[in-house]
Amino acid sequence: MTASKNMLIVFILLFTPILILGIALLLTLVPLPPPLPMAGSHARNLLAAILTGILGLVWATSLVIYLVASFLMAGRAFESTFTSRGLTAGSYLGLGRQYQGSIDGRQVEAQYSPGRMIQNGLLNIHIQTDTNLRMAVGVNRPLLDCITCQQVEGSSYGLDDINVYAEDIPWAQNLLAESPNVELIRRLMDKSEKLGMREIYMQPGRIWLHARPSAQFDANYAQIWLQLLLDLSRAIEKSH
Structure with missing residues (x-):
C-alpha cells in the first residue's frame, strides 16, 4: 500500500467521527415528515442516539481492523526479501516476523519487529561465521556488545x-x-538517512547487523545488506 493511500485512509478514519457528530445533530434538529418523530422530541433524540451508536460502532470496528492490518503488513515488509533466498518465515513477538535457513552453507536468521508510534522498526540479521573474535562498528559507540573492546582508528582506513x-x-x-x-563495511554503514540506524557486531560464531530502517526505507535494500553480510563473513574468516 502506497504512502498516499495510507494517508487517505487515515484522513477518512479521523474525519469520520466529525461526520457522525454532524449526522447526529441533523437527526436531532432537522424537521422530518410524519410519521417520523418531531425535531427535539424524546423519540427523535432516541432515534438519533441509536443511529449514531451504530455508526460509531462501525467506525470503531473499521479503525481496529485497519490498525491490525497495518501492523501485520508492516511486519511482513521483508517477507519477499528473505523468502526469495530460501529462508523459512514464521511469527515473531506477535506482529513481527522471523526468517531462518541456510544460504551458501551458512545458517542465517533474521527478525523484524514493526515500529511503534514514532519509533522505527527493528531489523536484526545474524549470519553464521567461523570466528571467535569480537568487533563492533557504529556511528556512535556500539553499546550492545564489545563493551570492553578497544577503539580502532577507523579514519586511518577510510571509515570517517x-x-x-x-x-x-x-x-x-x-x-x-x-x-x-x-x-563492505562502508556500504553497510551508508550514511543515507532513509536507511536509518545501523550497527555491525562480529561475535564468536556469527556476524550481526542491528538496524532500525526509517519509514522511507526500501525493503528491497535489505537484500543488498544480506549479501554484504555474507561477503563480510567470508572476509572475516580469511583474516582470522
Missing part, C-alpha cells in the same frame, strides 16, 4: 565518522587493511 571497536586490535587492523573489506 564510523567508530570501530575490537577485542583483538591486530586482527581488526588486518581485516581493515584490505580495501574490499572496508568497502
Whole structure:
C-alpha cells in the first residue's frame, strides 16, 4: 500500500467521527415528515442516539481492523526479501516476523519487529561465521556488545565518522587493511538517512547487523545488506 493511500485512509478514519457528530445533530434538529418523530422530541433524540451508536460502532470496528492490518503488513515488509533466498518465515513477538535457513552453507536468521508510534522498526540479521573474535562498528559507540573492546582508528582506513571497536586490535587492523573489506563495511554503514540506524557486531560464531530502517526505507535494500553480510563473513574468516 502506497504512502498516499495510507494517508487517505487515515484522513477518512479521523474525519469520520466529525461526520457522525454532524449526522447526529441533523437527526436531532432537522424537521422530518410524519410519521417520523418531531425535531427535539424524546423519540427523535432516541432515534438519533441509536443511529449514531451504530455508526460509531462501525467506525470503531473499521479503525481496529485497519490498525491490525497495518501492523501485520508492516511486519511482513521483508517477507519477499528473505523468502526469495530460501529462508523459512514464521511469527515473531506477535506482529513481527522471523526468517531462518541456510544460504551458501551458512545458517542465517533474521527478525523484524514493526515500529511503534514514532519509533522505527527493528531489523536484526545474524549470519553464521567461523570466528571467535569480537568487533563492533557504529556511528556512535556500539553499546550492545564489545563493551570492553578497544577503539580502532577507523579514519586511518577510510571509515570517517564510523567508530570501530575490537577485542583483538591486530586482527581488526588486518581485516581493515584490505580495501574490499572496508568497502563492505562502508556500504553497510551508508550514511543515507532513509536507511536509518545501523550497527555491525562480529561475535564468536556469527556476524550481526542491528538496524532500525526509517519509514522511507526500501525493503528491497535489505537484500543488498544480506549479501554484504555474507561477503563480510567470508572476509572475516580469511583474516582470522
